[in-house]
Amino acid sequence: MAQVDIKYxxxxxxxxxxxxxxxxxxxxxxxxxxxxxxxxPDNAFLIQVGLTGGMKGQVIIGMTEQxxxxxxxxxxxxxxxxxxxxxxxxxxxxxxxMIMGNTATIFSTMNIIFDITPPLSMLGYDLKxxxxxxxxxxxxxxxxxxxxxxxxxxxDD
Numbered sequence: 631m632a633q634v635d636i637k638y639x640x641x642x643x644x645x646x647x648x649x650x651x652x653x654x655x656x657x658x659x660x661x662x663x664x665x666x667x668x669x670x671p672d673n674a675f676l677i678q679v680g681l682t683g684g685m686k687g688q689v690i691i692g693m694t695e696q697x698x699x700x701x702x703x704x705x706x707x708x709x710x711x712x713x714x715x716x717x718x719x720x721x722x723x724x725x726x727x728m729i730m731g732n733t734a735t736i737f738s739t740m741n742i743i744f745d746i747t748p749p750l751s752m753l754g755y756d757l758k759x760x761x762x763x764x765x766x767x768x769x770x771x772x773x774x775x776x777x778x779x780x781x782x783x784x785x786d787d
Contacts, residue, residue, distance in 0.1 A: 639663065639768060641736035642733055645735075647770065650772070655772060659771045663766060663769075665766060666765040666767040666781055668758065668760065668761065669756075670756070672694060673694065673755050674695070675695055675698035675714060675722065677725065678690050678751075679747060680747035681730075681745070681747075682746075682747070684742040685744045686744075687761070687782075688783045689733075690765075691725070691779075691781075692780075693778040699711040699713075699718065701722065705721035706721050723749040734746060
């Protein structure tokens with residue numbers, strides 16, 4: 631299993647908190663980092679974005695179904711989101727693009743250049759993802775609870 635260097639975590643944190651603040655979701659803080667087995671036993675909404683170039687692998691943005699609905703509502707200017715339909719999933723995919731675009735910009739200042747793939751959305755119970763890279767879970771805490779987590783499964787080889 632390839633492992634990510636811990637020094638590469640901060641750009642993901644900074645980009646995620648910056649994007650959330652741009653949306654008006656303030657007070658984001660880093661939770662406790664951990665390794666992840668990539669099992670999602672509850673009803674999870676996941677956004678997968680691939681990386682190619684100076685880094686390769688996958689980044690997964692994960693949240694509960696309710697947090698996904700709440701976040702999609704914010705992305706859609708307060709429109710109520712009762713289900714994760716095509717429009718809500720598109721808004722959340724754009725969240726993935728915004729976070730990863732900002733992350734790529736931060737990495738470019740470190741002379742690490744990579745491209746991102748279009749986001750892929752997943753919703754379901756008891757999801758299990760497999761990757762060749764060790765997954766580091768980066769929880770982002772808002773109002774003393776986990777709002778979302780970034781799962782970084784990358785290599786700079």
